[in-house]
Every structure is written in C-alpha cells, then in structure tokens.
Amino acid sequence: MVGAGQLARMTQQAAIALGVELRVLAGSRDESAAKVVVDTRLGDHRDLDDLLALAKGCDVVTFDHEHVPTELIESLGVPARPGAAALVHAQDKRVMRERLTALGVPCPRWSSTDFTAPVVLKAVRGGYDGRGVWVARTQAEVDEVVSHGIDLIAEEIVPFERELAVLVARSPHGQGVAYPVVETVQEDGICVEVIAPAPGLDPELAAEAQRIALTIAEELGVTGLLAVEMFQTATGLLVNELAMRPHNSGHWTIEGARTSQFEQHLRAVLDLPLGSPEMAAPVVVMANLLGGPEPDVYSRYEHVMANDPGIKIHFYGKDVRPGRKIGHVTALGDDLDEVRARARHAVTCLRGPLGV
Numbered sequence: 220m221v222g223a224g225q226l227a228r229m230t231q232q233a234a235i236a237l238g239v240e241l242r243v244l245a246g247s248r249d250e251s252a253a254k255v256v257v258d259t260r261l262g263d264h265r266d267l268d269d270l271l272a273l274a275k276g277c278d279v280v281t282f283d284h285e286h287v288p289t290e291l292i293e294s295l296g297v298p299a300r301p302g303a304a305a306l307v308h309a310q311d312k313r314v315m316r317e318r319l320t321a322l323g324v325p326c327p328r329w330s331s332t333d334f335t336a337p338v339v340l341k342a343v344r345g346g347y348d349g350r351g352v353w354v355a356r357t358q359a360e361v362d363e364v365v366s367h368g369i370d371l372i373a374e375e376i377v378p379f380e381r382e383l384a385v386l387v388a389r390s391p392h393g394q395g396v397a398y399p400v401v402e403t404v405q406e407d408g409i410c411v412e413v414i415a416p417a418p419g420l421d422p423e424l425a426a427e428a429q430r431i432a433l434t435i436a437e438e439l440g441v442t443g444l445l446a447v448e449m450f451q452t453a454t455g456l457l458v459n460e461l462a463m464r465p466h467n468s469g470h471w472t473i474e475g476a477r478t479s480q481f482e483q484h485l486r487a488v489l490d491l492p493l494g495s496p497e498m499a500a501p502v503v504v505m506a507n508l509l510g511g512p513e514p515d516v517y518s519r520y521e522h523v524m525a526n527d528p529g530i531k532i533h534f535y536g537k538d539v540r541p542g543r544k545i546g547h548v549t550a551l552g553d554d555l556d557e558v559r560a561r562a563r564h565a566v567t568c569l570r571g572p573l574g575v
Contacts, residue, residue: 220244220252221264221273222283225535225544226465226481227252229473230283233481239489243283244273252283254536267291281443281488282464285309286345300391300442300488301463308439309463313343313372322438324431325457327450328375335373336361343370352408377457379450383417384468385432386480388487388496391442396483397429398476398496403448403468409544412562413505415471415498418555420451428456435461444469444484467507467544472496474531474549475503500551506562508532508546510539511570516546523548523565530565 220227223245231252234241244260245253253259262269264287274280274295281300289303289310308315316329327339334340336358342351351369354376355361365371382405386398400420404412417425432447435458439445446466450457469480478486478494486493510516516539523530527550534546548565552558 220281220283221270221287223250223252223256223259224283225251225537226283228255228535229470229479229533230465230481230485231256232473233479233485237482237485239485242273242277244269251535251537265291267294270295279488281484282306285463298391302440302442305440305442306463309461311344312341315461316372318439319435319458322435324435325455327377327457327459330373333373334361334365334371337376339374339376340364340371341374343372350408377450377452377459379452379457381417381451382459383420383428383449383451383456384413384466385428385447385449386444386466386469386472387429387432387436387447388444388480388483388493389433389436389441390487390493391490393437394493395433395436396493396496397433398469398472398480399498400425400428401468401471409507409509409542410467411507411509412559413468413471414555414559415475415503415505424451424456431456431458443488444480470533470547471503471505471549473533475499475505475551501553502555502558503549503551504555504558504562505547505549506566507544508534508548508566508569510541510543510545512541513571514539516569519569523568526568527561527565530561532565532569 221244223243227243228251231241242258243252243256244262260273274297277297279298279300280295289307292299292303319326337356340353353364382403384401384403389395399416401413401415402417403410436445446462448460450459465480465484473479477497531549537545539545548562550558550562
C-alpha cells in the first residue's frame with residue numbers, strides 16, 4: 220500500500236485477520252501506519268525507484284491516497300488496483316467531471332473557463348478535506364483565488380438539503396457490492412459525523428444512489444473501494460466527489476458492518492470473493508475525533524470507556540494538534556437520537572476536560 224496514514228493503519232488490522240502480509244510506503248517512521256506495520260519501507264510516492272522497491276515481490280499495489288503520478292503507476296511491473304486509468308478520475312477534477320458528464324451521471328453544473336461569482340472554485344489536483352476548495356460569493360473573491368495561478372474548475376453553488384456518501388467495492392472480475400447510503404455532516408470542509416443508514420432517506424432514492432455508484436465503478440474500471448460523495452437536493456442527487464480507497468465515510472463499517480471497508484478493499488484488490496456489506500445494528504454513528512487545545516487526549520480515554528462500555532474508540536497514533544483528525548469513535552444501537560448523543564458525548568469528552 221502506497222501511503223502510511225490512518226487508512227493504511229486500519230487496513231493492517233484487516234490484513235492480520237485475512238492472513239495478508241501488508242507492506243507500506245511511508246515518508247517517515249512517524250506516520251500512522253509506519254508505527255504498526257512491520258514491513259514499512261521509507262520513500263517518496265513520487266519517486267519511481269522507491270515505488271519499484273515497494274512493489275518488488277508483491278502480488279498487488281494499492282493506495283491510501285490519490286497522489287501517486289499516473290505515469291509511475293503504469294511502470295510498477297505488478298498489478299496496481301485501482302489502475303492509473305481509473306485513479307486519474309480521483310486525482311484530476313476536470314477529468315472526473317468530463318467523464319461523468321459524458322456518462323450522463325448527474326453532477327453540478329461546471330466550467331473550466333467561466334469563473335463568474337457566485338461559484339465554487341476547486342483546484343484541479345491536490346485538494347482534500349476541504350483544502351483546495353473556495354466558495355466565492357463575490358467577483359473580488361473569485362479574482363483573489365484566480366490570482367494565485369492555480370489550475371481551477373468552477374462549479375455552481377448547489378442548494379443541497381444534505382450530503383450523502385455511497386461506498387461500493389468492485390473486484391477485477393467484476394463482482395460488486397454496495398454499502399448502505401450514509402449521511403455525512405461537514406464542518407469547515409471536514410467530515411465530523413457519519414450516520415448509517417442516512418436517516419429518512421427514501422428507499423428508491425437510496426437504491427438510485429447505490430446504482431449510480433456501482434455504475435461509476437464499472438464504467439471507470441475501478442478495482443477496490445470507491446466512495447462517491449453526493450448532494451441530496453430537492454430535485455434529486457448530484458455527484459460531488461470520488462475517492463478510490465478506504466474513505467472516512469466508511470469508518471463506521473469496522474464495527475457496524477459484517478465486512479469492514481478495509482477488509483473489503485483487500486478482498487477486492489486481491490480478487491477474493493467480496494464480503495457482506497450488511498449492517499450489524501439498525502443504527503451506527505461514527506464521529507471523528509479532532510484534536511483540541513489540550514494535547515493529552517489519552518488521560519480522558521479511561522473515563523469515556525467507563526462511561527459507555529459500548530463505545531468503540533480508534534486512535535491513529537498521531538500527535539494532537541487543534542483541528543487534526545486523530546481518531547474516531549463509533550456507537551451502535553436501535554435509536555438514532557440515543558446513538559448519536561453517545562458518539563457526540565464521547566468525542567466531546569476526549570477533546571476537553573472531564574465532565575464537559
């Protein structure tokens with residue numbers, strides 16, 4: 220796996236149970252997965268020699284981020300899943316919009332040339348977690364972003380009702396599965412909460428969202444996981460973003476589904492039969508743990524576990540910095556309000572003083 224962030228770290232947990240030997244390429248020994256994966260290689264994902272050294276002796280190469288240049292992916296000498304022809308659609312927003320538009324997939328209106336306010340400006344490459352996205356409501360704000368010389372596309376500001384995400388998996392021989400559609404809650408461009416299944420979503424609209432995601436996976440030739448982020452609007456669904464790897468919107472599956480997204484990704488890229496995406500409880504809520512002003516999160520760990528033995532806490536082995544994703548918690552149950560309150564209470568306690 221190219222990359223050694225928290226996605227690779229959680230993939231290692233799934234690999235152990237499957238008997239899969241995972242090797243990761245890390246930029247430093249301090250990265251999340253490098254602290255727990257024995258076979259960690261240090262190198263640069265933009266360096267062909269480092270990638271070739273990683274791939275040597277492996278059955279398949281996969282990724283925990285989309286930043287490996289496509290021309291290097293094509294030179295690895297072993298199967299890369301997803302391949303360069305698919306992955307470019309998660310790397311380059313212009314390529315993605317052009318292809319999805321050609322396929323008739325519902326998307327926001329967009330342009331490569333018309334940067335007239337009000338508009339959402341997106342960096343064509345390199346954006347993630349809200350970075351590389353600017354909501355410009357005046358022409359002065361547009362001109363300020365354009366002045367930096369970034370390659371951009373423009374999209375309409377969508378009056379959406381809420382944000383949804385669909386996680387699907389596809390294997391090389393074409394088997395596909397779809398997880399339940401979830402609602403994602405964003406603050407400042409960062410996902411802070413995921414609710415599975417999306418509350419009150421019409422079954423026909425949920426089926427349509429899964430159909431769109433599976434169609435995209437097939438048409439783009441995706442192998443492994445594909446996360447499709449969508450806007451739910453008054454008139455239907457619009458596809459916002461794609462990611463071809465385990466995704467933050469799927470962390471709930473570790474405890475909340477019969478097959479976690481990390482196990483599913485390994486099954487898919489190794490062309491093993493895919494696992495059941497069925498939920499393990501009627502309601503699952505995952506809340507991201509963001510670093511707060513106090514760095515010693517672990518001093519509050521025991522309190523949270525004692526307060527709610529059913530809460531599942533995942534730490535990513537990262538230094539605590541305000542606003543940084545350092546872990547997540549998951550709660551399962553039958554009642555949405557109760558489960559959501561439990562997850563929120565846990566992350567609030569972990570971020571701040573006891574008793575908050």
